[in-house]
Amino acid sequence: xxxxxxxxxxxxxxxxxxxxxxxxxxxxxxxxxxxxxxxxxxxxxxxxxxxxxxxxxxxxxxxxxxxxxxxxxxxxxxxxxxxxxxxxxxxxxxxxxxxxxxxxxxxxxxxxxxxxxxxxxxxxxxxxxxxxxxxxxxxxxxxxxxxxxxxxxxxxxxxxxxxxxxxxx
Numbered sequence: 292x293x294x295x296x297x298x299x300x301x302x303x304x305x306x307x308x309x310x311x312x313x314x315x316x317x318x319x320x321x322x323x324x325x326x327x328x329x330x331x332x333x334x335x336x337x338x339x340x341x342x343x344x345x346x347x348x349x350x351x352x353x354x355x356x357x358x359x360x361x362x363x364x365x366x367x368x369x370x371x372x373x374x375x376x377x378x379x380x381x382x383x384x385x386x387x388x389x390x391x392x393x394x395x396x397x398x399x400x401x402x403x404x405x406x407x408x409x410x411x412x413x414x415x416x417x418x419x420x421x422x423x424x425x426x427x428x429x430x431x432x433x434x435x436x437x438x439x440x441x442x443x444x445x446x447x448x449x450x451x452x453x454x455x456x457x458x459x460x
Contacts, residue, residue, distance in 0.1 A: 365405035388419035
């Protein structure tokens with residue numbers, strides 16, 4: 292894409308984190324960035340951390356609140372939220388305990404591709420595109436060759452990611 296509608300044109304190896312960081316740097320995107328954004332992993336105080344997560348959830352546009360139920364994050368952010376929430380409030384007794392942000396309809400969902408990233412993002416499920424080339428990760432073996440007691444296993448896998456509508460991120 293050329294960046295006029297969806298996410299900016301990306302190199303073939305760019306992942307979600309790179310796309311979001313580059314879009315923020317360029318300032319030439321229609322992605323809606325959180326106005327009070329900061330490195331969530333640098334917040335030392337549990338109360339401030341939980342408050343930040345809640346304010347992020349509250350900042351999601353009413354236009355998308357009915358179609359967004361997951362806030363994507365790294366496992367590090369998810370675990371920090373769980374720990375901070377438990378430290379402050381004890382056992383969560385609301386509906387769907389676990390990764391749900393207390394007193395909201397949103398759930399924090401860790402994505403392996405975000406590793407230890409401080410990034411939070413939310414978009415309707417059908418707006419995030421993940422295209423797989425040739426095979427899925429669990430079945431990407433294309434060929435096995437045997438020769439003189441040597442075995443060569445060949446596999447191919449490519450994953451392209453992006454967002455269809457930048458304004459929905």
